[in-house]
Amino acid sequence: MFDVEKLRADFPILSRTVRGVPLVYLDSGATSQKPSQVLDAERHFYENSNAAVHRGAHALAEEATDAYENARLTIANFVGAQVEEVVFTKNATEGINLVAYAFSNATDKARQGLEVDQRFVVGPGDSIVVTEMEHHANLVPWQELCAKTGATLRWFGITDDGRLDLEPGIIDSTTKFVSIVHQSNLLGTINPVREIMDMAHAVGALGMVDLCQSVPHMPVDVNELGADFASWSGHKMLGPTGIGILWGKSDLLNVMPPFLSGGSMIEMVHMEGSTYAPAPQRFEAGVPMVAQAIGLARACDYLTELGMENVFEHEQELTAYALEELAKLVGVRVIGPLTNVDRGSAVSFVVDGIHPHDVGHLMDAKGVAVRVGHHCCWPTCRRFDVPATTRITTYIYNDKSDIDQAIAGVKSAQAFFGASTKASA
Amino acid sequence: MSEDLYQEIILDHYKNPRGKSVGIVSLAQSYQVNPTCGDEVTVDVGRGSDGTLLVSYEGQGCSISQASASVMSELINGKTPDQAEPIQAAFLELMKSKGQLEPDEEVLEDAIAFAGVSKYPARIKCALISWMALSDAQIKAQLTATAITTTRNE
Numbered sequence: 001m002f003d004v005e006k007l008r009a010d011f012p013i014l015s016r017t018v019r020g021v022p023l024v025y026l027d028s029g030a031t032s033q034k035p036s037q038v039l040d041a042e043r044h045f046y047e048n049s050n051a052a053v054h055r056g057a058h059a060l061a062e063e064a065t066d067a068y069e070n071a072r073l074t075i076a077n078f079v080g081a082q083v084e085e086v087v088f089t090k091n092a093t094e095g096i097n098l099v100a101y102a103f104s105n106a107t108d109k110a111r112q113g114l115e116v117d118q119r120f121v122v123g124p125g126d127s128i129v130v131t132e133m134e135h136h137a138n139l140v141p142w143q144e145l146c147a148k149t150g151a152t153l154r155w156f157g158i159t160d161d162g163r164l165d166l167e168p169g170i171i172d173s174t175t176k177f178v179s180i181v182h183q184s185n186l187l188g189t190i191n192p193v194r195e196i197m198d199m200a201h202a203v204g205a206l207g208m209v210d211l212c213q214s215v216p217h218m219p220v221d222v223n224e225l226g227a228d229f230a231s232w233s234g235h236k237m238l239g240p241t242g243i244g245i246l247w248g249k250s251d252l253l254n255v256m257p258p259f260l261s262g263g264s265m266i267e268m269v270h271m272e273g274s275t276y277a278p279a280p281q282r283f284e285a286g287v288p289m290v291a292q293a294i295g296l297a298r299a300c301d302y303l304t305e306l307g308m309e310n311v312f313e314h315e316q317e318l319t320a321y322a323l324e325e326l327a328k329l330v331g332v333r334v335i336g337p338l339t340n341v342d343r344g345s346a347v348s349f350v351v352d353g354i355h356p357h358d359v360g361h362l363m364d365a366k367g368v369a370v371r372v373g374h375h376c377c378w379p380t381c382r383r384f385d386v387p388a389t390t391r392i393t394t395y396i397y398n399d400k401s402d403i404d405q406a407i408a409g410v411k412s413a414q415a416f417f418g419a420s421t422k423a424s425a
Numbered sequence: 426m427s428e429d430l431y432q433e434i435i436l437d438h439y440k441n442p443r444g445k446s447v448g449i450v451s452l453a454q455s456y457q458v459n460p461t462c463g464d465e466v467t468v469d470v471g472r473g474s475d476g477t478l479l480v481s482y483e484g485q486g487c488s489i490s491q492a493s494a495s496v497m498s499e500l501i502n503g504k505t506p507d508q509a510e511p512i513q514a515a516f517l518e519l520m521k522s523k524g525q526l527e528p529d530e531e532v533l534e535d536a537i538a539f540a541g542v543s544k545y546p547a548r549i550k551c552a553l554i555s556w557m558a559l560s561d562a563q564i565k566a567q568l569t570a571t572a573i574t575t576t577r578n579e
Contacts, residue, residue, distance in 0.1 A: 357488075387485055
């Protein structure tokens with residue numbers, strides 16, 4: 001196991017104060033903080049090797065291209081992927097949209113009689129399957145696809161204890177695509193993705209997994225997911241903003257229509273038309289985010305040095321502690337699994353009589369940064385009949401004292417609103 | 426610091442809302458939602474026999490959004506559109522002030538308690554949501570102040 005106190009020194013932001021008190025950062029599910037090593041790697045690139053990649057033959061262009069492609073290799077190795085299966089995107093949302101647009105672009109082309117891979121053609125009578133616990137990023141693109149093509153969106157519901165209700169018949173012979181979240185960013189639930197991907201493949205559908213909350217927090221090997229595509233972001237795993245990863249099987253990526261088109265993604269260009277490069281270049285139009293790729297690779301190295309098994313174990317301990325402490329509070333209800341079984345570190349809760357915004361505000365007054373709101377999972381909130389939740393998310397730099405601070409913050413909110421009830425009564 | 430935001434007046438309006446779901450003959454309705462947090466407010470406006478505004482609201486959300494709706498209905502109910510307009514303008518100005526404005530109690534009455542909210546950018550929308558719904562409903566019902574109507578017709 002790693003030494004939390006020691007590694008906190010790598011994160012300068014963690015030693016600052018907010019609102020006049022020391023910062024307790026429990027919002028890593030939204031974005032993680034960045035260690036100096038990641039920032040230094042970006043700075044080193046800009047100061048020593050900066051050039052546009054995959055064009056030009058001068059020394060810096062070569063160095064920059066090498067650094068960019070080495071970053072891709074490091075990131076691929078981090079999740080057990082082949083390097084040509086790793087596409088750099090702006091963020092996870094773009095990765096999901098890239099796949100959704102492959103379907104709508106292929107469907108458009110098919111309507112014009114152009115030759116396309118039929119696996120990406122959808123229309124009336126076909127279904128796309130998601131779950132009720134998806135982040136809007138893995139829901140709205142599929143709603144849009146259905147609206148454009150006439151396909152039907154279906155979803156697995158959620159049980160009262162925050163698990164997927166895998167009722168038979170949701171995935172059936174009409175299903176062309178299944179996209180599900182690995183770990184829910186609101187409930188913390190870790191879903192049986194392999195089982196669901198196998199269900200998709202059994203009916204000839206393709207499948208995708210949203211890894212935003214799993215790759216940063218647990219060992220993930222993309223080959224074990226049983227999926228065809230996966231997407232996640234860099235900034236939630238110690239990396240910079242502005243970079244995400246789309247992983248996809250090469251035989252699929254190479255037959256998909258492009259998403260963004262332009263420079264770098266072409267094979268041949270004539271005035272009459274163009275052909276496209278194989279993946280991953282096929283999906284990386286324009287000068288890409290080189291420094292961010294290098295920063296993200298450094299983040300992967302940082303996590304590898306800690307050991308992802310250790311990261312998971314550390315967070316399991318914190319999650320168990322948070323669940324235990326929250327259970328002791330009267331009037332506090334956790335939304336999501338109450339035990340650590342198949343559960344990650346996102347812990348959402350509601351406090352009787354106090355809106356999550358007010359809870360969050362009073363925690364913030366004590367320096368505790370948590371997320372409040374619907375967490376881009378509005379339908380999930382509706383499922384549990386809550387307008388919003390307060391959410392604690394931990395990472396490698398948190399320890400039990402941070403959870404204690406959060407609990408103290410919740411208690412102070414209860415005292416504040418409770419006290420004023422008496423005052424105004 | 427929290428006391429700065431949560432004035433006693435705000436907590437009182439939150440716990441004992443005024444003007445919520447009162448039966449009025451509605452001429453227009455506006456539903457507003459804050460997509461970042463899910464706060465929702467629906468405001469109905471009607472016109473009294475003396476030409477004054479009748480206001481009713483429904484909603485759910487944080488203490489700031491709900492207290493603000495309560496204060497708004499108390500301030501605006503029974504005012505003519507021309508009397509209401511300076512109050513609405515003053516509240517909007519207060520919310521944009523980043524805590525730098527001394528609010529005029531003569532005009533804003535209980536709404537001066539929201540002065541502290543303007544220091545918290547994430548909460549300004551909470552305080553404004555019902556006021557935005559009111560303005561929108563007034564436009565739909567053609568119950569805006571004379572000055573505004575004139576400007577719009579130009």
